[in-house]
Every structure is written in structure tokens, then in C-alpha cells.
Amino acid sequence: MEKHEADEKTHIVIIPFPVQGHINPMLQFSKRLASKGLRVTLLTTTSNKESLQSETNGVIVESISNNLDVASIEALVDRFKTVASQSLPEIIAKYGASGYPVSCLVYDSVMPWALDIAKQLGLTGASFFTQACAVGAIYCNIQRGLLSLPLEGTTVSIAGLPTLSISDLPSFVYDRESYPSLVDRVLDRFSNVDQADWIFFNTFDHLEEEVVNWMASQWPIKTIGPTIPSMYLDKRLTDDKDYGLSLFKPDAAACMNWLDNKQIGSVVYVSFGSLANLGEEQMDELACGLMRSNNYFLWVVRASEGSKLPSNLKAETSEKGLVVNWCPQLEVLSHQAVGCFMTHCGWNSTLEALSLGVPMVAMPQWTDQTTNAKFVVDVWQAGVRVKVNEKGIVGREEIEVCIKEVMEGERGKELKRNAVKWKVLAKEAVDEGGSSDKNIEDFVSKILCT
């Protein structure tokens, strides 16, 4: 791979929204830029910084604000804006004074205020979308009035996308009562995006071809994903193993030792990411469904969710299951014992499963997950989706049936084959000369010339 001359003066600052699912892809992108000879500083909150090494694979990590003690995502969006928009210009000025002037600010697309700061300071501004291009296109259509809210009818047609049921749209769109203010905050990312010099999506061209083409006809967007450390995509490589950040403490040895003793494709890996909260009844049905499927299962239940586990589920000690608070997900998905991923379809989890060739049982909870689940089943054909019953939960029989569909029989084999097809294409995209690699190279060479 072509290496650029290391130029300490070419300094990029990267600022993700400070939650796990947004930091992971932006940190990986930072590492990729650092590996190409740029000086890269990632800014995050003090407590997140404590979970990271101060320098991880060439990326310098710095704290931009104190810990933000807030009760909701809406409040976090607002609080981070207030705090970080004050300190960001000061930090950038400090770098300039200490001989490391900043040329470019890569900001999480949910923080459009950061682009205003970049422009005021005369910096190149790059917006980073941590969600699927399809999801970006849906929000873009709403923001431009091409799709009006409240929605009417049962389906919607959007350029570059298959026909979508209302419930396939992001939940902020069809369930505005539950999330009255979130949709506005999410749409805000388009308010100034015309002024961005670069717009990155953590996806790859083959995966979302039509919608990527449509978005590219609106803005000069660039796909740069999947942002997964290359050693997971190519077993011959030995670069760094982690995402470099876990806001939760993983039980790595316990998970990997347990998986090592299981046969190929015999384990269902279950996780709902870093934010989703399942109700107690749903946890009960899930536990029963997993037991009924009669497969081994590795279930991530965050400590804050632990009290909802049914008391009769002695999964930790049962022969069939292991319950942990957090795991090294990429290592788990890469393990040959894992046959299926029961997932909430957060964008990172979806992309990770596809890139590592693991078929899915999609159980979306909120935000973009409903749209991702639609694509997993109908477009990428790499999984099945559970049906929600009249009580608004997914029953144990349904869970059992869906798991068996993925783990067993001809259908299971077909889903696995499809998942592996995406794994091959994901690797091609990030390999030297692949679509995402070329886009990153192009960005780096232009930044080095500014």
C-alpha cells in the first residue's frame, strides 16, 4: 500500500458523538488515517478517554469535556453541544500554538455545530455518518420535504431504496410520540452539510449500491467502510486486535475459553448493543426461546440490564448458555463456533456480522435498527427477522423458530452462504485499490496538499 510521507504538520482532529456505537467506527477511521502518515487526534469525554489508551495505534486521544451526567440521549446531544462547542476552538488554538496546527476537523454528522466551528477557523470540514447510507437517505428525504411527516399510507417509495413499510423506517420517524424531539435533532445534520468539504459513510459501495449512487448525486459522499481492523477481515494480518475502546468491561477470557470448547457453528451469539433496554417480559421470553432452540448461546446482558434476567435462568452455570456483561464482539463473531448472531441490528453490529460472514436473527429495537433489519432480510438476504406479537414483544416460540431457521437446514446454509458473500465483498472494499480504500487514499492525498 502506498505510504504517504509522515508529515507531522498535517494534523486532523476527529470528534465523535461520545457513545460506544459512534466512537468505534470513528476511532477505527482515525487509526487508518494515522497509518497513512497523518497526525490524528481524537477528542472525547474524560471518562471515555480513561477507557482508551492515551495513544492507540498512532491516534492521540484527548479529553474535550468533563463527564456528562445526563439522563437521555436527547440531553446528551444538547449537553455535549454546549460543552464541546466552547472548548473545541480553544483546543484547536492550543494545537496551533504548540506547533501542530489543525488542517481538518472530522466530526460526527449528528453534531453539525462542529462544521460551523471548522468553517469559522478556516479548516477543512468532514462529516462522518456512522449509520447506513440508506438511513441517511431516508432522513435526507424528510429534511428536504420529499417525504412529509406525519407519514400517510402503509408504504413509502424513496429513490435508491426498495419499497419500505412504515415500520421499516427509523423508529424516530414513525414513532414520533415516543421520540418527539429526536427526529429534529437527527435531521439537523443536513442543515449545513452543503458546506462540508467531505462526507463519509461507514459502508461500502457494493453493500448499498443504489442508494450510495443516489446520495452521490446529491453530495460528493465517500464510502470508507467497513471500519473494522483489517486482521479480522484477513486472518494473515496481525494489526491491533481491539476497537481500542470499551466503555463496558469485556469478559474476554471467559467468552473465548467457552467458545473454544464448542463445535463449529453451534453457538448463537446474542447482543443488543450498548444502549437498548429490553423489558422484563421480553427478557423472559428471550431466555425461554434460547433454551427451547436447544443451541448453545452466548448472551451479552449489560450490568444495568442484569436485574431483568429471569431468576430461574441459571445460564451462567447451565450447560447451554453463558451470560456476560460485555464481550469482545469482533473476536466472538470471528470465532468458528458462532453460527448465528441474534442482534438488535445497530449499524456497527450489522456491518460487523456481514463483514465476518455471520448470518443474523434480526430483533430491532429502535432508531435505525428497523431499517437495517429490513435490509438484512430482504436486500442482503443474510438473516431472518422476528415478528412482534400483539403484546408488542417477541414470544419464545417465535425466537425458537427464527434461531432454528438460521442454525439448521437448507435455509440456514443459504443464509450463511449469503453472509459469506458479503464478507468477501467487504474485504475487497477495504483492500488496497478497493472502493473504500481508494476513497480514503484520495482524502489523505488531498489533505496532505492543503
Ligand code: UDX
Ligand atoms: C448505537 C445505535 O443503537 C445504533 O443503532 C446505531 O447504528 C449506532 O449507535 P449500539 O446500540 O451500541 O449503537 O449498537 P451498534 O451500532 O451495534 O454498536 C455496538 C458496538 O459495540 C459494536 O461495534 C460492537 O462490536 C460493540 N460491542 C457490543 C462489543 O464490543 N461488545 C459487546 O458485548 C457488544
